[in-house]
Amino acid sequence: MAGVKEQLAILVQLQKIDKEIYNLRRAEEEKPKEIEKIQQAFQEKEKLFKELEDKLKQKKLKLKEMELELKSREDNLKKLQVQLYQVKTNKEYASMQKEIADMKADNSLLEEEIIKAMEEIDNLEKEMEKEKFSLEENRKKTEEEIAKVEKEIGELRERVKSLENSRGEFTPQIDPPLLSRYERLLINKNGHALAQVLQNSCSGCNIGLPPQIISEVSLGEKIVTCENCMRILYI
Numbered sequence: 001m002a003g004v005k006e007q008l009a010i011l012v013q014l015q016k017i018d019k020e021i022y023n024l025r026r027a028e029e030e031k032p033k034e035i036e037k038i039q040q041a042f043q044e045k046e047k048l049f050k051e052l053e054d055k056l057k058q059k060k061l062k063l064k065e066m067e068l069e070l071k072s073r074e075d076n077l078k079k080l081q082v083q084l085y086q087v088k089t090n091k092e093y094a095s096m097q098k099e100i101a102d103m104k105a106d107n108s109l110l111e112e113e114i115i116k117a118m119e120e121i122d123n124l125e126k127e128m129e130k131e132k133f134s135l136e137e138n139r140k141k142t143e144e145e146i147a148k149v150e151k152e153i154g155e156l157r158e159r160v161k162s163l164e165n166s167r168g169e170f171t172p173q174i175d176p177p178l179l180s181r182y183e184r185l186l187i188n189k190n191g192h193a194l195a196q197v198l199q200n201s202c203s204g205c206n207i208g209l210p211p212q213i214i215s216e217v218s219l220g221e222k223i224v225t226c227e228n229c230m231r232i233l234y235i
């Protein structure tokens with residue numbers, strides 16, 4: 001096994017690879033959230049469409065009710081008109097005539113409402129046609145966007161795999177206890193196990209290093225760690 005200095009130099013190489021692996025994995029972890037966001041945006045549009053659909057359904061039901069109501073009123077009116085010829089007195093005749101006139105007026109109001117409802121339904125159906133088209137376009141776009149993110153996930157995984165292969169070239173050159181210490185630090189320190197001595201400070205945590213520590217790192221006879229952040233120091 002090589003000396004401490006040589007092993008540290010190898011660890012510095014390894015750290016570059018591991019840092020990249022760490023970043024790629026974080027990026028990969030974010031991807032499902034991206035997919036979820038894309039799906040949610042589409043579901044939101046789908047929901048609005050569904051609401052429009054329900055609104056149309058309600059309006060059609062209401063129209064049906066009004067049409068039935070009109071039909072029954074017209075039947076009543078017809079009955080009344082037949083009865084009109086059977087009344088005996090002028091007073092009765094006049095009162096029934098008034099009743100018929102009131103009913104006709106009410107019915108024509110209802111007819112107006114029915115025409116208005118039909119127009120609304122017609123407009124709503126046109127709007128639905130447009131919305132349906134745009135929803136389908138959106139569905140296609142959503143599928144494409146998801147496929148794109150899935151492709152990116154695949155690429156990230158490929159890149160990680162290839163980096164893991166290259167890290168395999170370095171790891172056998174490190175003492176197993178040192179390697180496992182380094183790997184534990186990788187996990188605990190967000191993929192950043194080594195720290196450089198820069199301007200008498202630790203590049204990992206920016207704390208000033210005592211001269212004793214710095215000279216030990218420079219000597220390179222043993223593995224020295226930053227007392228503050230516990231990272232392995234190199235110079």
Ligand SMILES: [Zn+2]
Pocket residue numbers: 195202203204205206207226227228229230231
């Ligand atoms: Zn530190």
